[in-house]
Amino acid sequence: MSHEMYENDSAMYYKEKAWHGLGTVVEKAYNPRQALEMAGLDWTVEQSEYLQVHLPNGESVIDHKHRANVRSDTRDILGWVGTRYQPLQNAELAEIAYSLNGSDSVVESCGSLFNGGQVYFLIRGESFDTGNGNDTVERYMLLTNGHDGMLRATAKPTSVRVVCNNTLTMALNQQGQSFGFTHNGDMAMKIQEAKEAMAMFRETGQFFKDAVGVLNYRSVTTESVQKFWTEIYQDMFEEIPMNPENKEEERAKKKAKVTLSTWAETFDSERQVAGDNMWNAFNAVTNWMDHKTRYIGTPEKKAENRMHSNLWGKSEAKKKRVFKAALAAS
Numbered sequence: 010m011s012h013e014m015y016e017n018d019s020a021m022y023y024k025e026k027a028w029h030g031l032g033t034v035v036e037k038a039y040n041p042r043q044a045l046e047m048a049g050l051d052w053t054v055e056q057s058e059y060l061q062v063h064l065p066n067g068e069s070v071i072d073h074k075h076r077a078n079v080r081s082d083t084r085d086i087l088g089w090v091g092t093r094y095q096p097l098q099n100a101e102l103a104e105i106a107y108s109l110n111g112s113d114s115v116v117e118s119c120g121s122l123f124n125g126g127q128v129y130f131l132i133r134g135e136s137f138d139t140g141n142g143n144d145t146v147e148r149y150m151l152l153t154n155g156h157d158g159m160l161r162a163t164a165k166p167t168s169v170r171v172v173c174n175n176t177l178t179m180a181l182n183q184q185g186q187s188f189g190f191t192h193n194g195d196m197a198m199k200i201q202e203a204k205e206a207m208a209m210f211r212e213t214g215q216f217f218k219d220a221v222g223v224l225n226y227r228s229v230t231t232e233s234v235q236k237f238w239t240e241i242y243q244d245m246f247e248e249i250p251m252n253p254e255n256k257e258e259e260r261a262k263k264k265a266k267v268t269l270s271t272w273a274e275t276f277d278s279e280r281q282v283a284g285d286n287m288w289n290a291f292n293a294v295t296n297w298m299d300h301k302t303r304y305i306g307t308p309e310k311k312a313e314n315r316m317h318s319n320l321w322g323k324s325e326a327k328k329k330r331v332f333k334a335a336l337a338a339s
């Protein structure tokens with residue numbers, strides 16, 4: 010099941026349903042505590058005291074080094090963890106979510122995966138216009154937590170460009186693009202630090218807004234934008250042979266030409282809205298990453314892989330590099 014929502018998983022989405030069609034769509038905006046109940050996440054994680062291990066010879070021994078994380082309502086075993094592991098409950102994750110906008114915090118979506126092994130909250134941030142009047146950037150904060158022993162608690166800002174549904178991750182390395190902690194040690198202190206980090210994201214969000222404004226007001230010419238795209242392509246993919254001497258180099262040049270032409274077509278199609286600026290040039294590249302990059306598998310698996318890559322994987326890392334390069338371009 011490519012979307013990883015199993016029999017005992019549930020989710021809530023504000024106004025728009027998810028690509029897999031599962032979960033509950035609501036017309037009213039809910040705060041984190043309300044969303045916790047609406048999404049069916051109002052259960053807790055309990056821990057077994059010890060594990061009984063059956064050996065191949067038929068004997069049984071007690072494993073004092075591991076425990077089972079057990080879901081309180083379904084009694085599903087969510088994961089096997091060490092004795093130092095301390096659960097971060099779903100209600101505690103919801104309380105962290107309030108640190109972004111206080112009592113005004115609103116949930117865009119939340120739910121569970123792997124029968125509750127992993128949970129998430131997507132908190133709506135402040136939207137802003139890039140300066141054109143027709144190009145709005147919506148900002149969100151993604152909170153995730155694993156009860157399966159595989160995923161630490163993490164807060165990560167993301168952004169959606171509404172005009173073309175082009176998703177990018179609002180993250181620069183030097184700005185502390187994410188915050189996370191493991192499930193051991195002083196959990197009360199870690200939760201408090203997470204709340205403080207969420208508050209700091211409001212300030213880094215202002216940095217991102219200012220950076221987008223810089224790109225939006227930085228005009229480009231045909232020559233300068235072609236130079237920017239060529240440098241981006243060669244930095245992220247491969248050198249472009251200007252004078253091919255064999256079939257392999259001819260293939261590489263043709264591939265580059267097709268890609269750069271695609272970026273140019275997207276740039277031209279958005280000119281009336283976004284204008285001849287570096288913001289448009291940047292989005293021409295990231296739009297291609299979101300929608301043109303090939304993924305293998307069924308349509309559902311492709312959608313899942315694309316979403317994962319945009320938020321956490323190679324696509325996200327490349328977008329960071331493009332964003333930095335756009336800011337640095339003369």
